[in-house]
Amino acid sequence: MHKQQCSATTKRTPASIIINYSFMADPWIQLKSFTPARIALGRTGTAIPLKEVLQFRMAHAHARDAVYSLADVKTLQDQLSVFQLPVHVLHSSAADRHEYLQRPDKGRKLDESSAQLLTATSSDVAIIIADGLSATAVNKHAVPLLQQLIPLIQGAGMSIAPICLVQQGRVAVGDEVAALLQAKAAIMLIGERPGLSSPDSLGMYLTYRPKVGLTDEARNCISNIREAGLSYEAAAAKTFYLLREAVRLQLSGVQLKDNEHLLS
Amino acid sequence: MAYQCTIGNTSYRFEDLKTLLAKASPYRSGDALAGLAAGSYEERVAAQIALADVPLKTFLQEALVPYETDEITRLIIDTHNPGAFARISHMTVGEWRDWLLGDEADTATLQQLAPGITPEMTAAVSKLMRNQDLISVARKCEVVTKFRNTIGLKGRLSTRLQPNHTTDDPKGIAASIVDGLLYGSGDAVIGINPATDSPSAVITLLEMLDRLRQQFEIPTQSCVLCHVTTALEIMPQAPVDLVFQSIGGTERTNSSFGVNIALLKEAHDAALSLQRGTIGNNVMYFETGQGSALSANAHEGLDQQTCEARAYAVARHFDPLLVNTVVGFIGPEYLFDGKQIIRAALEDHFCGKLLGLPMGVDVCYTNHAEADQDDMDNLLTLLGVAGCNYIMGIPGADDIMLNYQSTSFHDALYVRKVLGLRPAPEFEQWLLQQGIMDAHGNQLPVHTHRLLENL
Numbered sequence: 001m002h003k004q005q006c007s008a009t010t011k012r013t014p015a016s017i018i019i020n021y022s023f024m025a026d027p028w029i030q031l032k033s034f035t036p037a038r039i040a041l042g043r044t045g046t047a048i049p050l051k052e053v054l055q056f057r058m059a060h061a062h063a064r065d066a067v068y069s070l071a072d073v074k075t076l077q078d079q080l081s082v083f084q085l086p087v088h089v090l091h092s093s094a095a096d097r098h099e100y101l102q103r104p105d106k107g108r109k110l111d112e113s114s115a116q117l118l119t120a121t122s123s124d125v126a127i128i129i130a131d132g133l134s135a136t137a138v139n140k141h142a143v144p145l146l147q148q149l150i151p152l153i154q155g156a157g158m159s160i161a162p163i164c165l166v167q168q169g170r171v172a173v174g175d176e177v178a179a180l181l182q183a184k185a186a187i188m189l190i191g192e193r194p195g196l197s198s199p200d201s202l203g204m205y206l207t208y209r210p211k212v213g214l215t216d217e218a219r220n221c222i223s224n225i226r227e228a229g230l231s232y233e234a235a236a237a238k239t240f241y242l243l244r245e246a247v248r249l250q251l252s253g254v255q256l257k258d259n260e261h262l263l264s
Numbered sequence: 265m266a267y268q269c270t271i272g273n274t275s276y277r278f279e280d281l282k283t284l285l286a287k288a289s290p291y292r293s294g295d296a297l298a299g300l301a302a303g304s305y306e307e308r309v310a311a312q313i314a315l316a317d318v319p320l321k322t323f324l325q326e327a328l329v330p331y332e333t334d335e336i337t338r339l340i341i342d343t344h345n346p347g348a349f350a351r352i353s354h355m356t357v358g359e360w361r362d363w364l365l366g367d368e369a370d371t372a373t374l375q376q377l378a379p380g381i382t383p384e385m386t387a388a389v390s391k392l393m394r395n396q397d398l399i400s401v402a403r404k405c406e407v408v409t410k411f412r413n414t415i416g417l418k419g420r421l422s423t424r425l426q427p428n429h430t431t432d433d434p435k436g437i438a439a440s441i442v443d444g445l446l447y448g449s450g451d452a453v454i455g456i457n458p459a460t461d462s463p464s465a466v467i468t469l470l471e472m473l474d475r476l477r478q479q480f481e482i483p484t485q486s487c488v489l490c491h492v493t494t495a496l497e498i499m500p501q502a503p504v505d506l507v508f509q510s511i512g513g514t515e516r517t518n519s520s521f522g523v524n525i526a527l528l529k530e531a532h533d534a535a536l537s538l539q540r541g542t543i544g545n546n547v548m549y550f551e552t553g554q555g556s557a558l559s560a561n562a563h564e565g566l567d568q569q570t571c572e573a574r575a576y577a578v579a580r581h582f583d584p585l586l587v588n589t590v591v592g593f594i595g596p597e598y599l600f601d602g603k604q605i606i607r608a609a610l611e612d613h614f615c616g617k618l619l620g621l622p623m624g625v626d627v628c629y630t631n632h633a634e635a636d637q638d639d640m641d642n643l644l645t646l647l648g649v650a651g652c653n654y655i656m657g658i659p660g661a662d663d664i665m666l667n668y669q670s671t672s673f674h675d676a677l678y679v680r681k682v683l684g685l686r687p688a689p690e691f692e693q694w695l696l697q698q699g700i701m702d703a704h705g706n707q708l709p710v711h712t713h714r715l716l717e718n719l
Contacts (some may be wrong), residue, residue, distance in 0.1 A: 023566045026443075026446070026710070027710065027711055027712065027716070028442065028443065028446070028716050031439040031442065031443065031716075032435070032439075034435045034436045034438070034439040035429055035435075035436035035439045035440055035659075035664075036430070036435075036436075036658045036664050037427070037428075037429070037436070037439070037440045037443075037659040037660070037662070038661075038662050038672075039439055039440055039443035039659045039660075039666050040443060040659025041659075041660055041674070043447075043674060043677075043707065044675055044683050045681075045709065046609065046677035046678045046680075047674060047678065048660065048674045052660065056637070056661070056662065057637075059662075060631065060637070060669070063631035067632050086604060101596045101597065101600070102296070102297065102596060102597055102600060103297060103597070104297075104597050126396060133632050152667060158700070168699075179332065193630065193631065193632055193667065194631045194632075195631065195664075195667035196631070196662050196664075196667075196669070197664065198667075212534060214396070225710060
């Protein structure tokens, strides 16, 4: 019965009419050129037209999938081998994503067996990669960024500790890792909280003399590293600039200013 | 003083009033993170049973944060009105819950009562209430404020037009404002969160907003949500309608925001002296949200909802035009999912209204919370029923600068339509004159409009 009704409807309403049926479009569509905001969506009744609803839902789906994405440890290990540095795979105290989202304190701390893996190296720089809120970002951007950054660091004669990959990690876990490695500076690459238009944005945090218990004001941050944002080359240059300044001034965080206007 | 409740063979003991309040709170991730949540479902209900028997007077005698060390406690105690409190002074928290839901507690009675109740009393009673109780009582409250229009009348729902832009580009912001106005949004305020707090950038945006408002004679107010110190600095040369500030419920939380009561008073006095309001003098705009105190590690051992209610004591001291909780912005470590966000929003709206605040809600969530637009639809509809003063209006519900999702211009039209709610009266008249809305509240097709000519 239902099927018959459907086909009857289809007969009365040819496909071309269905496609031509239009919601109330907004005549100010040209304003979209001034802003990426979702303006001039049009309406049907008071509702947003379906096409826009589905686009929004897809953007949210990408963001949600990014939050629950996993670091591709095997591939990352393979790719990181080109740097000829040891790679440690570590885990925070947050058992899984559910706990990670509710207990930021656990994501900031290594689990016991990971902490035991690390020994003092007295290197200049520790590089830590953590999934954060978007492992997708790490899977895509961490290695290409390091391909630009590591030659700069090594070219300046600085030594690099074993690269550490932390699962279920937050920013501050990088300081614990670097402190255990006894590195002078920590460079943490971490997946940022996904926005609707940026599910794969990578962040970089630099700490000089890293230790457990530091907070954001002790770190310098570069955000939005991705194809449509800050390029690998620019991000590597900014990171290297910050690192050199941190070493020169022996500090990092709010007191380390962008005197060369390298940072946006 | 300790509190006790025995269930079967288990005797639950709650060391003091703040412990009792925390254990009685409906579950949320932030209280668990703070180590304050009840250990079991049974303990939670036991705490609620014990809390129901606490006399309201206890809240005037037992400070949750010491009077000596916290200026918000001092504000609460020193400004308490015993005359207004007399009507309920003999009641326990549980008796008060039943009284609030009864017919005697009508709109006028609740308005008279407001100066006699403390934030902690409202927090306590909210913990005993179901969602429908929070809605029923809030719906009876009416808090009306005025600047260039009248916000909060029964049967009305206003919107803050929030036209944020990633780089504060004035053209980009203007495009979102025009879009919003043509969708009937902006009667609570046209309010921009600036990407940078620099005074010159804020002045540029304020001047743009003021030109637009005057050119089109829009009966509303504008605000750039900069820090209160920035507003004070630029006031001599910029058209500041409203002073904005984020506030919390402990002195140390406000310190982390770089504010205190004296600074807010200075800003309030300065804004009043500008005399920019045409029909009223409510010049302050505050934002709050559960979890802010804990995230500043300044919660003083209080559960996050009680902290939030205490922030309302600060707000009401300055007769604000607008107060809204930004309920789901803080993230899942404080409010994990749609259920917790919805509950928290209804609590905040209820507590604020009962205390006499013009409460709005930013119905919102972040991408790492277990929530989506369906949860926001639920909450939006519930708040419409509860008589919320205003919500946010954001293009497509997607704030491209703050990276979170809230309610769209369309969402406001939806809730006005299904519940028969209307914009602020002066703004409604403007929408009619502009041919944007008809007398039944329906959107009219816009083919061309003066607002589109400048851009």
